[in-house]
Amino acid sequence: MNKVVLVTGANSGIGLALCERLLSQDTEGLQLCLACRNMRRAQAARSALLTSHPAAQVALLQMDTSSISSVITAAQEVKLRYNRLDYLYLNAGIMPNPQFDVEAFFKGLFSSNVITMFATGEGILQQKDCVNADGLREVFATNLFGHFLLAVAFSSVMAQIRELEPVLCHAGRTSQLIWTSSSNAHRSAFNLDDIQHQRGTQPYSSSKYASDLLSLALNTHFNKQGLYSSVICPGFVMTNLTFGILPSFPAFLWSLLMPVFWLIRLFTNTFTLTPYNGAEALFWLFKQKPELLDPQAKYHSLTSGLGNNYTQPRKMDIDLETSEALYERLLQLESEVREKLKEKQKESQHAHSPAGPGSS
Template sequence: MSEKWTTADIPDQRGRVAVVTGANTGLGYETAAALAERGASVVLAVRDVEKGERAAARMTGDATVQALDLTSLASVRTAAAELRSRFDRIDLLINNAGVMYTPQQTTADGFELQFGTNHLGHFALTGLLLDLMLPVPGSRVVTVSSTGHRIRAAIHFDDLQWERAYSRVGAYGQSKLANLMFTYELQRRLASHGTTVAVAAHPGVSSTELARNTPAALRLPLTRLAPLIAQTPAMGALPTLRAATDPATLGGQYYGPGGRRGVKGHPLLVTSSPDSYDIAVQQRLWAVSEELTGVTFPVAGLQENPLPAGSR
């Protein structure tokens, strides 16, 4: 593998099934397109099926569409059931879809929109599909976090849904911190199975539609800075693609751009915030997430299993 890892370093993906959420645009599209081009059978799991079909038509290779609305647990369950009827195995589940800095809103199930979409929807989807992955050697769950997991970020167990006082930045930070804590706790639970691993990635600063809800006070400065600091969606997708396909990747690792402050650059192993490695909080978040979603995983907790060397 080259020091400047690119899509040219993706191994042959023929025979593999990859499910990518939010794959009709931006980072998800670039991720799915690269996997399809390397031979994977890619499923674009998207809320807008028409947009998904148009995106799939632009890809080279085997790309199909699955309706999935992460803001509805009923939709997540339906999508999982339909995927289970279509496939007897899944090699890659890439939890990419997300929302950022949205005004205060709730999901169909009453969850704060960012926490419900970015974390709880993906938590439920993973739990409902995981038994299709456990028998598959080399299978991976890749969850996309963000450098935003460091900004005003904590798991507010006393007010997970931000009902008392809403901060769109704080709620986003909580959801992205939850993505990492979910990955690390999932890896501990997977460790004894020896097949599936859980990995995380972040795209740095990329020019995508995700920032459309940025608060007005930040929008103008960011618009001016974007040409200087942002990278293309294709570059932003590389950490996810490396986490998903690099043969050297270990469970519990975290990939991001290798440039200054993780803003852009080719993907390398990076570290997440000290708070993200708090095992007690990870386990408490897991228990709360199971309770809120009604989804339990076919893997038991293994508290004494550490994350692999190099994951911090």
């Protein structure tokens, strides 16, 4: 039976590399769906995949994880297209307006924390977040909340039916949620009383730590139904997100830095560098039995100094109490934003309704 795989943020970087690796293993037994915000780029990615794998089944789905209405519409479309999902890769993510702290960087070069600094960006990256059209913080909405809605949010509060749960929790089969987290996911950046990170300067780190917590909560609630959640870390990968950290760097400077990065790999295997290597843990999880995985482990893509790829589980700095509290707050927020969305739809319908008798 064909396996149905949906990947968010699949038009470039690690998401696209994962799709290529999946199709390289199996083109006949796989239905692949690329869920992307930019359909022009998604079509280009699909064409590239089909050029390499002409017999592959590759579909497109328009979805912007930062938009509540877009996610709800996409989830409904998935339920119409497929009677189940075997794998849902929650990979889309942004780090807008990253600010590189040059002073902290040079201080870190001469400290005992230098390897950690390079591997995780700790202490040298800050971001300026903004509010989206739904009134939510953009990083929180894109990296965490949109994926939460897609995977587990209620499609109907009255019916208690979740967006993709009837599709994911298919009788007699297991399904996997797989989150792309980060080594930049730090407990210190996350505040349970400020889950959207409105008062901080590390919204990316906060959102990724929240995804680690949420994965644990999802396992607590849905393992008995055959739905399992896992978290991966792709390592330090050269993607558009990485290049966006230092957008003013000329191309030749990046070329000069690459040998340095290769050298650093001799000391830390987290420098995977290429999207293909970074997708190692995502691909590895595809081949595992989810019920045998550790729900409190983050599965790291690692590359040795000799260029060999492998996956290694490492315990996450998370706890059940905080994960459950976050889950409950996200459910509450989901209820609030759905209510606001309904009100907007009613106002829009009223504004576009025909004028009544006697009006001029």
